[in-house]
Every structure is written in structure tokens, then in C-alpha cells.
Amino acid sequence: MKWLSLFAALAFAPQIAAADAPAPGPIYFNTAFESASIWKIEVLGEAEFRVFLKGQQDARGRNRQTTWWALRLENLAGRAVTLRVTGFDGEYNDRPVVSWAGPWYRPVFSDDGEHWAHVTEAAWDADKKELSFTLPARADRLWLAHIPLYTHTRALALVDEIGRQPHARAEVIGHTVLGRPLHLVTVTNFQKPDAAKKIIWLQARQHAWEAYTSFILEGALRFVASDDPAAQRLRDENVFLFVPMINPDSVVRGDVRFNANGFDPNRQWDEVDLRDKRWLGRNPEIWYVKKALVAQQARQPITLALNLHNTETGEYLETNVDDEAVQARLTRFYDLAITQSTFDPSRPKLAISLTSAAGPLNTTNSIWRDARVPMMLMETRVGPGKKLGRPPTVEDRVALGRRLIALMAEAAK
DSSP: OHHHHHHHHHHHHHHHHHHHOOOOOOOEEEOOSTTOBOOEEEEEETTEEEEEOOOBOOTTSOOOBOOOOEEEEEOOTTOOEEEEEEOOOEEETTEEEOOSOOTTOOOEEESSSSSOEEOOOOEEETTTTEEEEEEOSOOSOEEEESSOOOOHHHHHHHHHHHHTSTTEEEEEEEEOTTSOEEEEEEESOTTSOSTTSEEEEEEOOSSTTOTHHHHHHHHHHHHHTSSOHHHHHHHHHEEEEEEOOSOHHHHHHTOOSSOTTSOOTTSOTTTOOTTOTHHHHHOHHHHHHHHHHHHHHHHSOOSEEEEEEEESSOOEEEEOOOOHHHHHHHHHHHHHHHHHSSOOOSSSSOEEOOSTTTSOSSSGGGHHHHHOOOEEEEEEESSOOTTTSSOOOHHHHHHHHHHHHHHHHHHHO
């Protein structure tokens, strides 16, 4: 009789629990993780919320940038959640920016903070400048972000892993405002002298929000450090130098563009004087990377250098190089990238900025004027392009990195 009663209780337990189960409780918004950032939440219903973007201003209280946000939803208890994201307006180069977002915009979500998918359906309200979408009922917690997270922790693990390999060397070239290390990773065949090799430089993440640049660099770094026969040949002929993350303070803090002092690590390159230690306090990220570039140029000139960035909808390659022979080398890379990768430029040719009217002259590209380093700035879009026909994924950007580093070596010949 006892077992029969237990069986009966088990049989009816789902119905009893369903009738008497307490409500699942409120949904929580968690920002206690690396790279998280939102400003405030407005409750519109049990499972409907308005999310306001925090953004970041520079040291003057100007140029509020809003192109990064990340949060984690918890206690979903199987509920679908509708979010309305707003606060996209900002300022760039001291000029107002009226909502960088639009009908094309699709943020990403993840069950584990590692594997990401784009929101498939979203509505853009042009009057409110607000994006609305519903996240599916699939897990008790979900990460949500502008684009996939690439954390400083991941960058440190990558440097440690690659630095242990016999054909790689990782070194600390300086520290950020808050004391985090800045790494330079060298990959080559150390058994062969460098004198006959080309020097290839790749750097990423000057702006914290531009996480896809880290995925591109990781793809490039993992490929040239791999056992692939093509990578082995590249190491025989080239020295590859990587600066994986130039602004780790802001990546950790969930900032957007500026360093912890409010200075832009991709501006002031023309001002930062390596003889003036005041810049070590203001913008050490530029100071140390510029020092490494200048030292390498004195030791053995850099053949090609690429500075990776993201934009929302544009994609292009830009330089300050004014030497025709060097321009021809950069143009060769541009042409190879178009024909042999998913690089999908929104400009018809390599952009050469020699006057302020053509583009800013204080970026990393100005290292050409200072030290004759043939630096290029590559912008890759986070929105949909013609080649992919959709927004890029992590896998797309890792694959692009593998192709770009090989094409840089090809153009350098």
C-alpha cells in the first residue's frame, strides 16, 4: 500500500505542482562580468524592458560613444523576453551622431557567453530611435551584446598558449593606465636568420568595442603559429609581430573607445613624443606601442603593418603613405584582399589620406610620417555586407584573419 501511494503521488505531482507553483519571480539584469555595460533599465512589463546604453565620453566630457553594450539576463525561467534598446545618439570628432543604429542592426545573444547568434527578427522605430526584439524562451540565463564578446581574459590565454610554442615568443612591452600588460607576440622560424625575411605587423583592439578585430587577429596568429605546411613556409620567409590588445583596461571595464584617462588610443599618435614621459601618464597605450614600432623599424624595417578596426556599416583600407613604391605594395594587398578574402570594401580603392580634408592625420597611420612604417588602417563592418549577405559571425572573422595574414605576406614579396 505504501508503494502504491508513492506511485500515485508521483503520477499526480506534475498537475499539483503546476497548480501550486509560485511565480518565477523577477528577471534580473546582471553586469557583474568582464566587458559588461548598460546604463539603466526601464520595466515595461513582466518580461518587457527598455535598455538605455551607457556609452563613454572622452577626457573633455565630449564625443560620447555608444557603440558597445553587453549584459546578462537571469532567472528567465523559460520566459521569452522583449527588449527595446535605445540611447544610440552620441558624438564623434566633436560632431553630433544621430543614431548609428538602424533597420539593419541585429545584436547577438548566447547561452554560455562563448557561442553567439544574431537576433533574427527586430523592428526599428525611426522616430524613437529604438530597436525592439524578442529573445526566445530557451535558457534560464542569456548573454546579450552589440557584437560577440572577446575578453581580456581570452586574449591573455591566447598569448600564453602561443607564447609556449617553439616558433613564438611573447613579451611585455609596457603597461596600460591601470597597469595591465601590453604584449608583443613574435612568430617566425627562429632557426633561420631574420635578415632575408619580411617583417609583418598586425595590431588590434585600440577601441574596446571593436571585438571583431580580436577574432581576426586570433585567426591570423593561430594560423601562422600552426603546424600547417603553409604556415611553416610563411615562418621561414617572414617575421610576424602581433599586438593582440592595445586597450585592455577599457575592454575589461566595458568602455567603448577611450582609455582609462579618457584619451583615444588611435588618436594623438602625432602628438605622443617618446622623449616626453608625460605621455606615459596620459596615453601609455600609444607610447609603448609606438616605441615598439620605432624600435623594430630601426632594427629591421617593417614591410607591411595593419591596424584593425570595426565600423557599423563601412569597410575600407586607409593609409597616410605618400611614397609611390610603398603605395604599390599596399595596393597589392588591397587587391588581394578583395579577390581572395571576404574583405568587402565600401570604397572603390585604397584610401590615401595626405591632408586633413581626406581623413584624420593623428591616427596610427601617422607612424609613416614619424618613422616610415607603412601602416594601414583596416575597417571591417559589423553589419551585413554584399559578400556575406548577412552580418559576420565569429567564424567569419577568424577565417578572415587566416586569409589576411597570408595575403599580407604575399603582398610583401
